[in-house]
Amino acid sequence: MKLSELLAGHDHEVLLGDTETRITGGACFDAHRVSSGSLFIAVPGHREGGLELVGPALARGAVAVLVDQAVPDAVWASADGVCVVRVADARKAAAVVTSRYYGEPGRAMDMVAVTGTNGKTSVSYMVESLLRIAEGARVGVIGTAGSRIGDELIPMPRSVLTTPESPDFQYLLGCMRDREVTTVVLEATSMGLLTHRIDRAFLDVGIFTNLTQDHLDDHGTMENYRDAKLRLFQGLCRRAVVNADDPVGAGIRAMMPGAVSTYALDAEADYRATDLSMNALGTRFTLHHAGRKYPAAIPVPGRFSVSNALAAVAACHLLGHDLTGLVAALDRMPAVPGRFERFETPRGTSVIVDYAHSPDSLDKVLTAIRDFATGQVVTVFGCGGDRDVTKRAKMGEIAGTHSDLCVLTSDNPRNEDPEAILDQIAPGLAVSGTRFERFADRREAIAFALDAAGPGDIVLVAGRGSEPYQTVGEQLLPFSDMATARELAAAQL
Numbered sequence: 001m002k003l004s005e006l007l008a009g010h011d012h013e014v015l016l017g018d019t020e021t022r023i024t025g026g027a028c029f030d031a032h033r034v035s036s037g038s039l040f041i042a043v044p045g046h047r048e049g050g051l052e053l054v055g056p057a058l059a060r061g062a063v064a065v066l067v068d069q070a071v072p073d074a075v076w077a078s079a080d081g082v083c084v085v086r087v088a089d090a091r092k093a094a095a096v097v098t099s100r101y102y103g104e105p106g107r108a109m110d111m112v113a114v115t116g117t118n119g120k121t122s123v124s125y126m127v128e129s130l131l132r133i134a135e136g137a138r139v140g141v142i143g144t145a146g147s148r149i150g151d152e153l154i155p156m157p158r159s160v161l162t163t164p165e166s167p168d169f170q171y172l173l174g175c176m177r178d179r180e181v182t183t184v185v186l187e188a189t190s191m192g193l194l195t196h197r198i199d200r201a202f203l204d205v206g207i208f209t210n211l212t213q214d215h216l217d218d219h220g221t222m223e224n225y226r227d228a229k230l231r232l233f234q235g236l237c238r239r240a241v242v243n244a245d246d247p248v249g250a251g252i253r254a255m256m257p258g259a260v261s262t263y264a265l266d267a268e269a270d271y272r273a274t275d276l277s278m279n280a281l282g283t284r285f286t287l288h289h290a291g292r293k294y295p296a297a298i299p300v301p302g303r304f305s306v307s308n309a310l311a312a313v314a315a316c317h318l319l320g321h322d323l324t325g326l327v328a329a330l331d332r333m334p335a336v337p338g339r340f341e342r343f344e345t346p347r348g349t350s351v352i353v354d355y356a357h358s359p360d361s362l363d364k365v366l367t368a369i370r371d372f373a374t375g376q377v378v379t380v381f382g383c384g385g386d387r388d389v390t391k392r393a394k395m396g397e398i399a400g401t402h403s404d405l406c407v408l409t410s411d412n413p414r415n416e417d418p419e420a421i422l423d424q425i426a427p428g429l430a431v432s433g434t435r436f437e438r439f440a441d442r443r444e445a446i447a448f449a450l451d452a453a454g455p456g457d458i459v460l461v462a463g464r465g466s467e468p469y470q471t472v473g474e475q476l477l478p479f480s481d482m483a484t485a486r487e488l489a490a491a492q493l
Contacts, residue, residue, distance in 0.1 A: 003039065003064050003083055006097040010087065015071060017083030021064050027098050027167045028057075033157070036061030041094045041167070044069060048159075051075060058082060066090055066097070095166040095199035102174035106202035109140075109176065110183040110319050113198060115232050116209025116243070118361040119308045120187040121145065121465075123207060125336040126312035127185040133329035135321065140176035143187035144355075145337060145466055147172050149179055158476070163192025166199065173201070183319070190228035191218055198236065205315045206237030209308070210246045212360030214388065230255070241314045243307065244269040261318060263310035265303055271314045273306050280350065280372045287313070287327055294324070297331040300340050302368030338465025340365065341482060345489035348455030353482045355465025357384065357411065359394045362462055366402035375456035376404040378449045381463050382442075383425060385416030385471075392421065393428035400432025403460075405452060408438040409445030411463045412471040442470065442479065447488050461485055 004019040025037035029046050031053035040057035042065060043049050049057075054065055055078045064083040065075075068090040075084070087093040099106070112127055114120045121144050131137035132150070140149050144162045147154045154175055160168050163186065176184055188198055188206070211226055218225075226248060233240055233252045242249040244262040253260045262269035265276070272288040278301045285306055287294040298309050309330055317323050335341050342352045352369065356362040362381065369377055379399045383392045399406045408425055410418040418440040429436045439445040449459045461481045464470070470479040 001101060003085070006039075006100050007085065007087075007093070010093055010096050012093070013086045015067075015084040015086055016076070016079055017064070017081065019083055019085065021083040023064060023101065025061065025063075026171065027066075027094065027101060029094070029165055029167060030159075031057040031060070034060040034062050038062045039064045039066060039097065041066045041090055041097075042069075043090045043094070054078065066093060068093075089196075091166070091196045092199065095170075095196050098167045098170040099200035102170045103177075104200070104202065105170065105173035105177040106184075106200070109173075109181055110205075111201055111203045112183065112185040112205045112207065112315050112319070113188040113201070113203050113232060113237065114185065114207040114209065114311075115188040115190070115193065115229050116207075117212045117214045117358060118356075118364070119209035119304070119311070120189075121355065122305070122308045122336050122339045123209060123311045123315075124185045124187055125339075126309060126333060127183075127315055129333040130312055130316050130326050130329050131183055131321065133332050134316075134325040137183055138179075138181050140172075140181040140184040141186070142169070142172055142184065149176060149181055161189075161192070161197075162187050163189045163197050165195075166197050169197055169201070188232055190225055193231040193236075194228040201236070203232075203237035205239050205241060205318050206232045207241045207311050207315055208233070208246070208249060208252055209243055209311060210360070211248045212358060214358040214360075214391070239318055241311055241318065243311065245307070261314050263307070263314050265307055265310075271310050271317075273310055276303060276306060278302065278368070278371055282331070289317075289323060294327045296327050299331060299333060299335070301372055302340070302364065304364040304368065305340065338467070338482070340368075341466070343482075343486065343489075345450065346493050347489075349450065349453040349489070350458045351450070351461065351485050351489065352458060353461045353465065353485065356381075356462045357464070359391050359398055362395055363398045363402070365460065365462065366398065369458055369460060370402055373458050375458065376453065377402065378405045378407065378453050378457060378459045379403040380407045380409060380442075380445050380449045380459065380461045382409045382411035382418075383421055383463075384411045385414035385418075385421055387414075389424060392424040393431075396425040396428025397431050398428075399462075400429045400434035400436070403434055405449075406434055406436040407445045407449045407452075408436055409442045410440050410470070410472075411442075412467075414471050415473060442481075443484055443488075446481070446485055450485070450488050450492065459485075 030048040040062040244264040244267040263271040469476040
């Protein structure tokens with residue numbers, strides 16, 4: 001397509017060259033991923049992009065550059081024959097340009113986006129599972145575990161984020177449309193929303209799960225964090241599914257009058273669960289909607305799991321799918337990788353691997369475990385480096401409150417000293433009075449916990465879920481909590 005067509009109706013200023021230039025190689029923020037015929041979008045502060053990398057982008061074949069800053073003379077020197085266009089906000093323009101380049105693929109499919117502190121991945125998987133089980137639908141998923149259609153991953157660079165930057169996001173939507181996907185469900189992170197990554201997705205349903213402390217390293221205050229989440233409901237989606245048990249939900253209803261459906265366990269809501277009964281294998285409950293009752297069950301214990309299931313059911317129902325069939329499919333959903341994923345060791349210890357890495361999510365997972373635990377609960381956890389330090393002692397106290405033994409260890413230490421992170425968690429554990437040990441090496445920590453637990457006990461390995469790598473410094477070191485726990489448990493024989 002011509003650059004003029006991609007920018008039509010979007011305010012821009014031509015600084016150099018001709019917007020009749022044809023873009024044949026897509027668009028990219030990352031100079032090292034530019035190919036011949038590409039549009040390079042120079043996003044300020046982007047680690048692999050920005051104005052300082054215009055030269056390398058042109059050398060790799062970019063035929064046009066989109067900027068939102070004054071252009072240094074050095075850029076002009078290397079831009080001979082190239083079209084350079086300035087816009088007010090490169091990220092906003094990128095969403096428009098890349099959506100058009102791929103033919104606005106979001107219009108061709110049912111589009112669902114999930115935001116909130118906790119539950120995004122679980123709800124995404126549940127929406128996919130319900131549609132596949134109830135109707136055999138072809139569903140695309142974009143989120144923490146990558147992008148896939150059914151069980152087939154779409155290969156993307158490892159650097160691609162949970163909510164991909166708009167060029168990658170629109171490319172993925174184009175792939176899914178071309179492969180006859182009928183519904184796409186995606187995780188909308190706060191930073192993804194704030195930086196316009198899913199603008200022009202033409203979302204049919206936006207889901208809000210909850211808001212609790214997390215990502216203050218990115219947003220500074222809870223108010224800023226909340227406002228970033230709320231962008232989803234300010235013109236990006238046509239309808240909303242909102243957790244009425246969370247106070248933020250009332251604000252969303254005011255933003256989208258007449259377009260919000262609610263779900264809840266405690267408050268009055270359009271989709272409500274009562275009569276919860278749980279054991280180690282799952283939870284039974286009654287789903288209420290429009291004056292009717294539906295007996296339901298899910299193969300995961302915990303109130304939070306029921307709440308996530310209500311969100312998924314409500315979203316699918318809003319898209320026009322039969323409610324009876326959706327409820328019937330609930331108890332056939334497969335486990336979500338790294339979310340309350342469990343196995344039993346040869347010596348009879350239950351091991352649960354969960355992504356819980358915030359105070360609220362750790363509290364919910366441990367509360368659910370305590371509801372069915374008959375033996376001791378041993379919790380292995382840590383906190384991520386280069387992230388909100390104020391939650392570390394809180395998580396220590398929560399783990400200690402619900403556990404009989406805690407094992408402190410590294411999560412993803414990134415550029416922090418692992419021992420220093422453990423030092424900041426320990427005071428919270430001390431408040432709880434629960435015994436704890438500490439091993440900076442995560443494998444050693446899991447081994448200690450398994451050795452300390454016996455038949456009927458439960459070992460929770462929290463914080464990383466299904467992540468296949470541990471981030472230490474700038475390195476991504478292969479490490480799976482589940483694979484490590486299984487290997488160590490087998491060695492106990």
